[in-house]
Amino acid sequence: MRARERILGRLRATALPHPPEPPEVASWYAGRQRNETRPQQIERLRSALEAARAEVHDARDAAWPAIVKGLAEAKGVRRLLAGSGSPDAARLAQALPAGIELVCFDRPIDDWRDELFDTIDAGLSRAKGAIAETGSLILWPDAHEPRTVSLVPPIHFVLVDVGTLHPDFHTAMQAxxxxxxxxxxxxxxxGPSKTADIQQTLAYGAHGPRELIVLLIDEEGAGK
Amino acid sequence: MSQPINFHPVESFKERGRSVVNDPAQRKNFRSAMDFLQGKRRAQFPERQELEGLRDLASAIRRYSLAQLPTLLEQLERNLTANGIQVHWAENAEDANAIALDIARRVQARKIIKGKSMVSEEVDFNHRMQEAGIEALESDMGEYIVQLAGEAPSHIIMPAIHKTKQQIAQLFSEKVPGVPYSEDVDTLIQVGRQVLRRKFAEADIGLSGVNFAVAETGSLCLVENEGNGRMCTTVPKVHIAITGIEKVVAKLEHVPPLYSVLTRSATGQAVTTYFNIITRPRQPGEKDGPEEVHLILLDNGRTQAYADAQLRATLQCIRCGACMNHCPVYARIGGHAYGTTYPGPIGAIISPHLRGLDQTYPLAFASTLCGACTEVCPVRIPITELLVRLRNEAQARPDSEDATLRGSGAGRTKLATAVWRGWSLVYSRLGLYRMTSWSMSRGRALSPIDQGAWTRSRTPLVPAPKRLRDLLRKRRK
Structure with a gap:
C-alpha cells in the first residue's frame, strides 16, 4: 500500500483549486440534436455502416432466419455459432440446411478454445441497440451470448431491431x-475489423471478423 | 529480441534528427503520412463550430477530472474493487513490472499477448518480461511489425509509420517462417492475422492499455480498430490493464465526447471499429472473458506535472497524436529521433516528468513554436506555453526558485549564461549600449563567417553599417 499512499499523498499535497463547474455534456448533446425521423435515422445508420464496409440487409422479423441461411450458404459457412438457449438460435436452427451446422455456445471457452478459433466460420448475435450517427451497434454480451461470438469467427451476423435506434452515443447511454x-x-x-498500420493502407480482417453482416429488422416497416 | 531503443536525447537527439533530414526516402514517408493524417482529420471537422465546441467540452471534462484526481482515483479503486477488478499502484516502471511479474508467476504464465499500450512501452514491459523468461508478444499490427524488427514505435497511434510496405514485406519474409515476399498489404495483414490468432488462443495473460477509466462505474474503456484489444481482454484467463494515473474520468457520460474527439483527431475516423467497456471479470455462468482482471495505475513522474498549476495541463492529454501529425519538426525527423516513448510535441512536454528534464530538455527546443500543435489539440493543452516554460526550466539556475523540476537547469552552459549576462548588462545601461552598438557597426568587417548552428544553413549575421539611431539622426537634419 506504500506506493498508493505516496502517490495519493503527492497529489493531495498540491492545493486543489476549486473544482471547476461540471462539464455540461447533456446540454451540448441536446444542442446538436438533428431531430430526425425514424426512416432518416435508419438511413444514417445504414450509410455509416456501409461506409465502414459492413453489409446491411433489411428484414421483417419472420424472414431473417431465411436471409441468414441464404447468406451463410453463399459465403460457404459450414459451422455457425450462436448463443445458447436463445430464441434466435432456435429459430435459426430450423432454417439452416443440413450442410450448415449450428453450434451453440453452451460450455466455457476453456473447454473448446481451439475448436472455436479453428473451426467456426461465423457467429450470430443480437444487438441491444444501435447508434445512427456513427453507425455503431451496441452489443451487450451475457451468459447466453458470450463475448467471443462477435469476435473470433471470421464472419459476424448481427440482428438489429430498428426500434432500438438512438441518434448518438450519449443519448443511447442516457436512455x-x-x-x-x-x-x-x-x-x-x-464495422468489420480493420487496420491501416501498413503505409496507411486500409485492410480488413485484422484480428476480429472480416465481414460484419447487419440485419435491420423493421417489423413496422418504419424505414419504408 | 531487441535492445531497448530509448536513448539519451541530450547526447544524440540532434544527430539522429539530422540523419533523418538527410534521408530523402524517410522524409518522404513521414511527409506523406502526415499529409494523409492531416487531411483525414480536417475532413472529420467540416464545421468549425462543432470542432471548437467539442474541444471546449473535452477540455472541460479533462480539467474537471484532474481537479479532483486523488478523489477520483480512490473512487475508481473502490468501484473497480467492488466489481472484482484488482487495483495495483506503481510509483515507477520498476514497480509496474514487478506487479505484472508477481501476477504472471502466481498464475504460472509463460506467454503474454499484448494489445496496444504506450504505457507498457514507457515501462519497457516487453524486455523486463523477456528477462524473466516470459514471452510478451505485441498483437497490434503496427506494434507486431516494430517488435519483429527489434524497434520501438515511432508514432503513438501508428507505430510502424516509418516503414514502407516493401520493408515490411522484407521483414515478414525473413522473420516469419514459411512466408514468401509479398508487398500486397492484404496479404501481409493476413500473415499477421494467422500468426497472432494462434497466440491469442495460447496466451496465459492478455495485457492492454486503457483509454478512459471511469470512476463512477469502475470501468475500463478501450478504443481500437483491429480487434486485438478485444482478443487480449477476452480470451486469456488473466487480463492486466496498465495506465497512467491521469486517465481517469469522473462519469460515464464524459466518455462519448472524449471518444468522439479522440478518434476524429487521431486518425480522422468518426468512430473506431470497436469501443470496449470492461467492468468485471468473468461472472458465474458466463462462458468467456478473463477470470482475473487487474489494473496497474502508474505514476512515473506524473505527480510532478500535477504539482504545478501550469504544467498540470500536460495531463489533460488523451494521446490522440494530432500534435505530432501537425508538427513541422516531427514531420521532418520522425518519432525515433526523439529517443523517448512519446515523440512529438506531447513527448517534449510529458517526457521531462517521466525521465527528468536533465535527460530530455533538448526536446523542448525542437519546436518552432508555430502553434500548430496547440491549434489542433482536442483538449486544448497550451503546448507552446508549456514548451517555453520547459525551456526556461532548462536554463534556470538550479538553486533558484525558477528551478522546480527534476533536472531543472540541466541546459545551462557557461557560455550561454555569460552571453545573457553581458546582454542584460549592455541593454540596461544607455551609455554602454550606445558604445557597443557603435563599435559593432564600425567593426562589422570582423564578424565571424562561422556562427555555429546559425550559419549551417544561413548566411552569417553582420551588423548594419549604420545604426538605426544614426539613420534617424541623419533624416532629422
Whole structure:
C-alpha cells in the first residue's frame, strides 16, 4: 500500500483549486440534436455502416432466419455459432440446411478454445441497440451470448431491431441508464475489423471478423 | 529480441534528427503520412463550430477530472474493487513490472499477448518480461511489425509509420517462417492475422492499455480498430490493464465526447471499429472473458506535472497524436529521433516528468513554436506555453526558485549564461549600449563567417553599417 499512499499523498499535497463547474455534456448533446425521423435515422445508420464496409440487409422479423441461411450458404459457412438457449438460435436452427451446422455456445471457452478459433466460420448475435450517427451497434454480451461470438469467427451476423435506434452515443447511454447497469463487457461495433498500420493502407480482417453482416429488422416497416 | 531503443536525447537527439533530414526516402514517408493524417482529420471537422465546441467540452471534462484526481482515483479503486477488478499502484516502471511479474508467476504464465499500450512501452514491459523468461508478444499490427524488427514505435497511434510496405514485406519474409515476399498489404495483414490468432488462443495473460477509466462505474474503456484489444481482454484467463494515473474520468457520460474527439483527431475516423467497456471479470455462468482482471495505475513522474498549476495541463492529454501529425519538426525527423516513448510535441512536454528534464530538455527546443500543435489539440493543452516554460526550466539556475523540476537547469552552459549576462548588462545601461552598438557597426568587417548552428544553413549575421539611431539622426537634419 506504500506506493498508493505516496502517490495519493503527492497529489493531495498540491492545493486543489476549486473544482471547476461540471462539464455540461447533456446540454451540448441536446444542442446538436438533428431531430430526425425514424426512416432518416435508419438511413444514417445504414450509410455509416456501409461506409465502414459492413453489409446491411433489411428484414421483417419472420424472414431473417431465411436471409441468414441464404447468406451463410453463399459465403460457404459450414459451422455457425450462436448463443445458447436463445430464441434466435432456435429459430435459426430450423432454417439452416443440413450442410450448415449450428453450434451453440453452451460450455466455457476453456473447454473448446481451439475448436472455436479453428473451426467456426461465423457467429450470430443480437444487438441491444444501435447508434445512427456513427453507425455503431451496441452489443451487450451475457451468459447466453458470450463475448467471443462477435469476435473470433471470421464472419459476424448481427440482428438489429430498428426500434432500438438512438441518434448518438450519449443519448443511447442516457436512455439505457448505462451508468447503473453496465454488464461485464459492453461494446460498440462499427464495422468489420480493420487496420491501416501498413503505409496507411486500409485492410480488413485484422484480428476480429472480416465481414460484419447487419440485419435491420423493421417489423413496422418504419424505414419504408 | 531487441535492445531497448530509448536513448539519451541530450547526447544524440540532434544527430539522429539530422540523419533523418538527410534521408530523402524517410522524409518522404513521414511527409506523406502526415499529409494523409492531416487531411483525414480536417475532413472529420467540416464545421468549425462543432470542432471548437467539442474541444471546449473535452477540455472541460479533462480539467474537471484532474481537479479532483486523488478523489477520483480512490473512487475508481473502490468501484473497480467492488466489481472484482484488482487495483495495483506503481510509483515507477520498476514497480509496474514487478506487479505484472508477481501476477504472471502466481498464475504460472509463460506467454503474454499484448494489445496496444504506450504505457507498457514507457515501462519497457516487453524486455523486463523477456528477462524473466516470459514471452510478451505485441498483437497490434503496427506494434507486431516494430517488435519483429527489434524497434520501438515511432508514432503513438501508428507505430510502424516509418516503414514502407516493401520493408515490411522484407521483414515478414525473413522473420516469419514459411512466408514468401509479398508487398500486397492484404496479404501481409493476413500473415499477421494467422500468426497472432494462434497466440491469442495460447496466451496465459492478455495485457492492454486503457483509454478512459471511469470512476463512477469502475470501468475500463478501450478504443481500437483491429480487434486485438478485444482478443487480449477476452480470451486469456488473466487480463492486466496498465495506465497512467491521469486517465481517469469522473462519469460515464464524459466518455462519448472524449471518444468522439479522440478518434476524429487521431486518425480522422468518426468512430473506431470497436469501443470496449470492461467492468468485471468473468461472472458465474458466463462462458468467456478473463477470470482475473487487474489494473496497474502508474505514476512515473506524473505527480510532478500535477504539482504545478501550469504544467498540470500536460495531463489533460488523451494521446490522440494530432500534435505530432501537425508538427513541422516531427514531420521532418520522425518519432525515433526523439529517443523517448512519446515523440512529438506531447513527448517534449510529458517526457521531462517521466525521465527528468536533465535527460530530455533538448526536446523542448525542437519546436518552432508555430502553434500548430496547440491549434489542433482536442483538449486544448497550451503546448507552446508549456514548451517555453520547459525551456526556461532548462536554463534556470538550479538553486533558484525558477528551478522546480527534476533536472531543472540541466541546459545551462557557461557560455550561454555569460552571453545573457553581458546582454542584460549592455541593454540596461544607455551609455554602454550606445558604445557597443557603435563599435559593432564600425567593426562589422570582423564578424565571424562561422556562427555555429546559425550559419549551417544561413548566411552569417553582420551588423548594419549604420545604426538605426544614426539613420534617424541623419533624416532629422
Amino acid at each position: 439505457g441508464r448505462w451508468a447503473e447497469n453496465l454488464p461485464t463487457n459492453a461494446l460498440l461495433v462499427s
